[in-house]
Amino acid sequence: MTSGTHHPVPARGRTFWIGAAAGWALILYGLRGALHHSLDTRPSQLARFWIGGALAHDLLLAPVVLGIGLLARLVPRRRRAIVQRALIICGPLALFAYPQIRGYGHALRNPTSLPHNYIANFFLVAGAVIIAVAVTSRAKVNDREHPAD
Amino acid sequence: FSFTASHFWTAWITIGAIVAHVGAKAPITGRALRRLKNRPRLSEADPALGTSAEGPHDGLDRRSFLATVGAASGVLTLVTVGQTLPGFRRLALLAPRDPAARPVNRSARNAGVVEAATSPDYRLRVEGRVATPLTFTLAELRALPGQSAELPIACVEGWSYSARWTGVRLRDLLTMAGAGPDAEVNVESLEAHSPYRVAFVNHGQAHDRDTLLATHLDGEPLSEDHGFPLRLIGPDRPGVNQTKWVTKVVVL
Numbered sequence: 001m002t003s004g005t006h007h008p009v010p011a012r013g014r015t016f017w018i019g020a021a022a023g024w025a026l027i028l029y030g031l032r033g034a035l036h037h038s039l040d041t042r043p044s045q046l047a048r049f050w051i052g053g054a055l056a057h058d059l060l061l062a063p064v065v066l067g068i069g070l071l072a073r074l075v076p077r078r079r080r081a082i083v084q085r086a087l088i089i090c091g092p093l094a095l096f097a098y099p100q101i102r103g104y105g106h107a108l109r110n111p112t113s114l115p116h117n118y119i120a121n122f123f124l125v126a127g128a129v130i131i132a133v134a135v136t137s138r139a140k141v142n143d144r145e146h147p148a149d
Numbered sequence: 150f151s152f153t154a155s156h157f158w159t160a161w162i163t164i165g166a167i168v169a170h171v172g173a174k175a176p177i178t179g180r181a182l183r184r185l186k187n188r189p190r191l192s193e194a195d196p197a198l199g200t201s202a203e204g205p206h207d208g209l210d211r212r213s214f215l216a217t218v219g220a221a222s223g224v225l226t227l228v229t230v231g232q233t234l235p236g237f238r239r240l241a242l243l244a245p246r247d248p249a250a251r252p253v254n255r256s257a258r259n260a261g262v263v264e265a266a267t268s269p270d271y272r273l274r275v276e277g278r279v280a281t282p283l284t285f286t287l288a289e290l291r292a293l294p295g296q297s298a299e300l301p302i303a304c305v306e307g308w309s310y311s312a313r314w315t316g317v318r319l320r321d322l323l324t325m326a327g328a329g330p331d332a333e334v335n336v337e338s339l340e341a342h343s344p345y346r347v348a349f350v351n352h353g354q355a356h357d358r359d360t361l362l363a364t365h366l367d368g369e370p371l372s373e374d375h376g377f378p379l380r381l382i383g384p385d386r387p388g389v390n391q392t393k394w395v396t397k398v399v400v401l
Contacts, residue, residue: 012173019172026165033158040154049150050159077207084209089221096225097243105245109259110374112252114245121242125228 065091082137089133090126097122232308248310251366254388257373260340262394266377273362273379277334277400280327287378291364293317298359304388314382316363319398320356328400330356336381337397348392354383362395 034041068087075083099105100118107113181188209217231241231248238249246252257263265271273290275283285293296318303309323332331352338346354360360383364371371377376393383391 015176020169023165023169027162030158030161037154040151042150045150080208085217088217092221110256115247
């Protein structure tokens with residue numbers, strides 16, 4: 001095998017153009033509908049919601065995640081994979097649980113709205129995840145150090 | 150902006166983006182899979198990556214990373230899917246609703262119907278294109294032949310539960326009122342200020358044997374929050390259209 005083998009980029013074929021045509025037709029249909037029903041969709045508010053979400057992801061969330069990832073490199077090598085696994089699972093878990101913990105969307109005078117103790121439940125689930133990660137990671141280390149004959 | 154309208158039109162935009170993306174990537178994926186057995190090492194395909202992208206790692210390698218991301222999705226699913234799948238209810242620790250508790254979206258107090266629903270002056274009226282307009286008190290409704298049906302309340306928020314509903318069949322009321330055999334109806338609620346206070350029931354659903362004006366839930370009289378004194382319940386209807394605190398049936 002020669003190093004640096006260059007595979008030329010194939011010309012875009014039929015599948016590409018059919019997908020592009022159908023996809024853009026649907027996108028334009030959705031845009032047209034959102035603008036046509038502007039009394040309900042409030043296009044400027046909707047655009048702020050979507051663009052704001054993308055900016056929040058790129059300017060806040062992604063840098064925070066990258067920063068945590070860099071900090072994870074300070075963890076001793078033997079423990080690094082365990083910490084990474086725990087962070088990858090518990091991070092989104094925390095993001096998901098945050099609105100429930102803060103009570104966002106709770107309907108007053110409706111006892112069936114947000115009925116659980118979400119703080120306690122979050123730590124319960126996160127704790128179970130950390131234990132499961134530690135146990136499975138330990139099992140993988142044992143397999144590597146003592147492979148079956 | 151309105152959730153329902155914005156969600157609907159944004160969904161079309163998202164579907165279109167996915168279709169375009171699949172059309173662009175499917176050929177690339179197919180070519181890569183066909184070359185799988187003969188694929189070069191990553192460092193040979195692109196020298197800029199060097200050897201650091203493959204080989205032993207101190208942390209997660211790519212395969213482990215992807216597997217862990219899958220595990221994260223699995224955990225999030227496990228702690229919420231019990232809102233819909235009964236077998237997982239005990240695990241739904243972070244779900245916004247607990248279906249075992251028969252949740253409601255709108256309580257009677259929040260709907261402002263407590264006084265009207267519990268008033269001795271409450272009546273159900275059947276009117277519109279009928280031969281004989283009818284009026285019932287709650288006691289008279291309960292005295293009518295009751296039928297039961299096992300039906301779900303399925304909310305668009307993602308939770309659902311099935312229960313046993315008992316009440317009078319809608320089609321029986323329409324027959325008593327002399328409505329036409331192809332009658333369609335609007336069912337109206339005591340709730341004054343709601344976009345869902347009037348629910349349309351088409352011909353098929355109006356004459357379905359399981360479409361009831363329910364007075365009881367799981368053998369007990371409806372609670373105020375579940376629509377006391379009367380709730381529309383029928384198959385193939387979203388939760389918001391299973392109208393609570395019903396006061397009028399208008400034949401169209």
